[in-house]
Amino acid sequence: MTNEVIKKLSEAALNVRKKAYCPYSGFAVGAALLAKSGEIYTGVNIENAAFTPTNCAERTAFFTAIAKGERDFVAVAIAGGKAGEEPEDFCAPCGVCRQVMREFCGDAFVIILAKPGEEKVYTLKDLLPQSFSPRDVLGEKAKR
Numbered sequence: 276m277t278n279e280v281i282k283k284l285s286e287a288a289l290n291v292r293k294k295a296y297c298p299y300s301g302f303a304v305g306a307a308l309l310a311k312s313g314e315i316y317t318g319v320n321i322e323n324a325a326f327t328p329t330n331c332a333e334r335t336a337f338f339t340a341i342a343k344g345e346r347d348f349v350a351v352a353i354a355g356g357k358a359g360e361e362p363e364d365f366c367a368p369c370g371v372c373r374q375v376m377r378e379f380c381g382d383a384f385v386i387i388l389a390k391p392g393e394e395k396v397y398t399l400k401d402l403l404p405q406s407f408s409p410r411d412v413l414g415e416k417a418k419r
């Protein structure tokens with residue numbers, strides 16, 4: 276993963292974050308997902324008055340990409356913090372989103388935590404060790 280790609284994805288996550296729908300938490304998150312095709316899919320968190328239907332930014336980006344026919348991914352950048360301000364801290368993906376990533380990505384998938392001018396880079400294996408994957412259910416015929 277080049278520094279240029281890391282910066283490009285981070286900027287896309289910071290930028291789309293401004294479109295988050297988060298009236299209840301006031302915590303805005305943006306995600307930018309790079310598919311193996313080269314296409315970048317963005318997502319924001321979308322909250323709901325009933326709370327539980329809330330969708331995280333990461334899953335919004337993944338589900339958008341999947342609906343476009345993508346199945347293979349390289350990296351995701353995530354930026355989150357108080358709505359209306361630039362993020363002060365890094366925002367790590369929640370456990371549900373990590374599991375959704377595992378459905379479509381292997382251990383080497385790159386997860387970039389972004390704030391203005393600074394990034395931390397991890398792999399999915401770093402953030403979801405000893406994972407439960409499609410192979411555990413489908414056996415060898417599973418892609419991952």
Ligand SMILES: O=c1ccn([C@H]2C[C@H](O)[C@@H](CO)O2)c(=O)[nH]1
Nearest residue numbers: 300302304320331332367368369
């Ligand atoms: O990695 C994260 C963490 C939280 N959220 C959202 C869910 C909720 O709308 C708000 C506060 O948890 O932030 C994300 O989208 N991604």
Ligand SMILES: [Zn+2]
Nearest residue numbers: 331369371372
């Ligand atoms: Zn999540």
